[in-house]
């Protein structure tokens with residue numbers, strides 16, 4: 455009972471929010487490098503050209519590029535067994551479509567992986583985490599172009615070969631189901647978006663929706679081919695999918711609400727996992743596409759490819775849950791990427807994300823029951839506004855409470871019989887928020903001196919949660935006090 459001894463405890467980051475050095479060492483720009491800063495009330499803007507005098511938080515982010523040694527040592531001090539990070543695709547292939555890789559980029563990650571191993575940490579690498587090279591966006595409209603599949607495969611071949619003895623765990627696309635929403639078309643699918651505010655409530659025509667689902671189909675094919683290729687290069691590789699876990703409850707027990715919640719779970723949560731784990735489109739796709747006039751451009755042989763490239767494990771992010779109602783009048787939550795209806799039984803974070811640890815246990819059971827393959831929680835955490843005391847200490851008891859309750863729920867799920875491989879808390883070092891572009895929305899065990907406008911000397915500091923998590927890992931999840 456309890457957490458297995460080999461449980462992969464650790465933390466997670468993504469290059470676009472963490473690494474910086476956006477134009478150093480031969481790196482090209484990615485879609486994220488074209489997103490300006492924002493706040494919970496002011497949306498981020500997407501610009502086609504990099505505007506002089508405008509602040510783009512990913513450009514320096516929190517400068518892992520120059521702080522990797524220090525950060526990985528701090529992770530080692532906490533006892534991390536795994537560190538989830540992403541390789542910045544445009545650091546390896548600056549335009550995405552280049553014929554040859556950038557050696558300086560390749561060397562950078564060799565250094566990082568060596569530091570991980572020197573500190574007893576196994577890297578878990580996300581191959582694409584909101585980092586489509588901007589060159590591909592301009593040339594092929596990102597993943598809407600079928601050519602992007604081959605560019606991605608070339609990139610995968612390079613990194614799988616280079617790092618085959620340094621990295622064992624891989625994820626193909628971060629939160630691939632962000633592409634199920636119009637707001638995910640640029641960040642997730644690398645498609646060109648009109649200049650202007652990033653709009654979470656964006657609507658689209660049937661043609662645009664067809665283009666988006668075609669782009670997503672290309673990612674499914676690319677993911678399947680990558681899994682197959684990875685296993686050929688090193689049969690010990692474990693390659694997973696990564697889903698934005700969204701638990702939707704019926705707002706009432708009215709049968710209409712129950713059906714609405716089921717639809718929301720299918721289209722919002724299960725669709726992509728169904729393709730990547732089972733190797734074919736789910737049965738409900740046909741009706742959804744027909745009802746919405748969506749036509750996906752598929753080629754002969756694609757079905758076979760999907761079947762032959764199913765993932766080894768299912769990973770997901772989990773932050774909150776939401777409700778579904780058939781009544782359009784029921785109030786919507788605010789400031790929430792998934793835009794669910796508020797649950798009267800739950801409290802929300804300062805950014806409107808509804809905190810629901812028990813939902814994590816339900817979610818784990820739900821997904822394990824569906825697929826019966828190992829699961830991994832690769833993102834979970836609380837974005838909060840931390841206060842630095844005069845003596846430099848940071849007392850983040852609210853974060854400890856959040857994490858404790860979710861770890862307890864995960865433990866219950868393990869005792870229910872669910873196979874969970876590991877847990878990487880999101881944003882273990884403070885980093886840029888994906889939805890709002892802020893620094894103020896902090897997740898870390900490790901504080902970084904950097905604010906929303908790019909001020910600060912980037913020094914690192916241990917928060918109270920740092921010492922707490924160290925105890926959690928040392929006790930294999932037994933000491934959560």
Ligand code: BGP
Nearest residue numbers: 468628629837886887888889890
């Ligand atoms: C997920 C992303 C991460 C991360 C996290 C927290 O959607 O995979 O990149 O940012 O959410 O979200 P935010 O940064 O908006 O608080």
